[in-house]
Amino acid sequence: MGGGEGKVTARKISGDARAEGAGQGGAKSVSAKDVAALAGVSRAAVSRTFTPGASVSAETRRKVLEAADALGYQVNHLARGLTRQQTGIVALIVAKLATPYRSAMVQALTGKLQAAGKVAMIINTDQEEATVELALRQALSYRADAAVILSGMPDRSIADLCHRNGQRLVLINRDDSLPGSIQLRVNDAQAGRMALLAFLRAGCRRLAVATSCDDTPSLLARERSFLEEARTLGLDVQCERFGASGYDSGLALGERLLVRPERPDAVFCTTDLIACGVMDAARQRFGLSIPADLSVIGFDDIPQAGWEAYQLTTFTQPIEETASAAVDWIARGENGDVPCRVDLTATMRWRRSVRARQAEAAPAG
Amino acid sequence: MGGGEGKVTARKISGDARAEGAGQGGAKSVSAKDVAALAGVSRAAVSRTFTPGASVSAETRRKVLEAADALGYQVNHLARGLTRQQTGIVALIVAKLATPYRSAMVQALTGKLQAAGKVAMIINTDQEEATVELALRQALSYRADAAVILSGMPDRSIADLCHRNGQRLVLINRDDSLPGSIQLRVNDAQAGRMALLAFLRAGCRRLAVATSCDDTPSLLARERSFLEEARTLGLDVQCERFGASGYDSGLALGERLLVRPERPDAVFCTTDLIACGVMDAARQRFGLSIPADLSVIGFDDIPQAGWEAYQLTTFTQPIEETASAAVDWIARGENGDVPCRVDLTATMRWRRSVRARQAEAAPAG
DNA sequence: CCCGCGCTTGCACAGCCGTGCAAACTTTCA
């Protein structure tokens, strides 16, 4: 095993591989060693060529790049992540990804992460077995730099585990505050109050809330703030709760609400999907017209809310801002252990699902 | 420290690690070495404990698991991927993730990949700079076991690169066949013909196609098969093409088509989103009623197609089957270099956007 | 009592990369 040139690992790789990669199986990927052998330099030279700011002569660099190109070499980020503390991987923990709001958020996050030189790994918690805890452990095992939690809520002990392992946590609209994490929140409570006021100004009197059985903090905050504001003003509100927060639930909620003797003339839906269902129930099954007979306000401003068939007045989620805040915090890195909190605002988006102000002044006017 | 039933005191460790972590950054995660030290065994014993089928005594195993639990140890998948040939990472290359069809597909893929012990990495090609080539190189640099291409089409040379590096390719509805890859296709062409026949049976005579300027193979196949079948039968079809394949384009397409003197009474839309736009244009801007005045058929069967406001007759994408086929092929591994192709069928889903058969017999019998 | 056998366990190396350090080389200046 002398230092003789018998160590030719990359036996005419260039020619062979170039000619036809279909040699056989070939599950082995090319490494820096192969490139070094082909270029006739040391492996360190290869490494330095791909490390910005390292000292390599132009000639060596050229040879290395040439060989790398011929072999199709890509630096192994996994091995690089071993020595560096950064893998560049960010785990996105999410359930019901196919939902319009969720998918828009994931799209924004993946795009911005990529622009920041990171890469997103999706961990799906749709199956019951896949709890948030399991998801976080998986993220940990891939040494993700950070994990973004879009669904569910991690146990405090698991969060500690992440923190101890140097994995930072981004909580989007979760209500607990954890060490070494950032919390991104939207003004759900304020939105609930604004919705109520909007209905009152429009002259609506028989108010209702349609929401799901999911106990997501955001949904609860929207519902509660609406109800509380109403109670403060001495108004009664019918509240109906059913199923998951999707279109079908909205349909069912609409039927339940509109069949009542005291038929509501305004429904605040905690989700746009629910709102679309309620609107369809009102129109198709009760022959009501919107906003003349029924005013509806939703939340999220999903694309469908802007469709001609709905023209739903709603609250626009600050998706881009949220994603930017998350990615900035992740990319910034190293900001100590103090939990950080960022508040973002969902702004009201007026369309045509709330009737115009009535002649008579609203009490809250 | 003798090994005499060392009941590991979790509290002490945790406290220690906590303190250290809080000291500064604490980006270091716990490794097998740490666990070995705490458990009083060799590092190899730790490794074996977490390797199914390896030889470890019950006693050692217990000590290791206890220590691992106390420290919150997770096997480093990245380092494991170094020695094994498998990283367990599968790259999903996708643009416009927020689209209903795409997000549903990604949800299905991530779920099934996870169930198969893999994990999905999302590479977003929305930005112009992020071409499919770049995406594949990134996948390569993370040593993904496979890459699933949902958008765009890789150059042949890049595909060769992947192949040479042992990265397998899954092409979903792409038209090129590449070495070491699997191609999943849907019967777009058949669907186009079926749509035409459905219109004819319903007694429609003034046929039209609404599609986008995207040159996705699937969309082209749907459009062309519809047009060709019509020509075969000696029928004339108006074809309008505009923008990207989203709702807004559908709205615009509807306006362009319906303003014509020869107003169509049937429109085949190559996408459900386009179909929803066309329907809304017809109803809101031209006061038409569907299906009495206009029949519409879409493609994809996105959730909105089933909403009360649309009740769109369309073709159901075999999303679950496609995802299963992809994941099965990926998990199966090692199936030689011969390109593989799987054909799946999108089945027609009848709803209420095509009018019932007219009394007079359609020419196509 | 001794030997062989099976189970455990530790050593050491491989897998891939980045980087400190020292040696070798090039360039510049006196």
Added chain:
DNA sequence: TGAAAGTTTGCACGGCTGTGCAAGCGCGGG
């Protein structure tokens, strides 16, 4: 021309894991 300064390069190690190999250990059988 010689020396000093600066640049480039290779060696070797560290980061984390899996695993072949051989040694250690306990145990049953002759």
